[in-house]
Amino acid sequence: MARKNTQKVYGKPKGPYRQKSVKKRIQAIFLDNLGKVLTREQIIEAATDPDSGRQPENWHQRLSELRTDDGYTILSWRNRGDLKVQEYLMPHKRKRGGAGKRVRPTDATWMAVLKRAGCACEWNEGGMVCGLNDGENDPVGGGRVKLTPDHKNPHSLNPDADPKDPEQWQALCGRHQVTKKNYWDTTTGKLNTYAIVQFASEAEKREVFHFLLRYFGYTILKDGNIRRQET
């Protein structure tokens, strides 16, 4: 596999972006720059409220929603080796089917979950409960704790998630929502291998890459090309 000379092209905002919401403004700058690299600064500038000039704190969460709820593909350094940290790229404007159907608990269910949780994160690791309260500072991850609902079994495995059953939901802080992505299922401890590799460091990714090449019977030649081993 020769390193392809895919030139990294940086995008240019075509704003001003006057869309009503932070998410719509971020969507607009990406659609204006398909296949081009956008930097964190460019995205924040586009996301800034055009009237008040206020920079949104939550721009990264809105960007995540464009992926998870709207089904857009937005690559970062985690998915593409030539992107640097805080660089993002939307390769095309196709949306994944089935996105946006994420089930959420009803308001009543979420109130019941928060009551059970004592308004604290319910993440449990080997009997140790996180217990951070909504609104307090996270001493590990920094920032203010915001509890959000998590379905205990991921929807990909359980399409019948019941928005009315508090037992199927838990309250998690932001840091543990991220940790949760490493598990398909926190009740059985089944790991989400793809997510773990995606969030691993470059050195670890390289190790996995070489392992997979060996596993599937390929070798890397001196010139960087990959060849299937003769049997």
Ligand SMILES: [Zn+2]
């Ligand atoms: Zn937590």
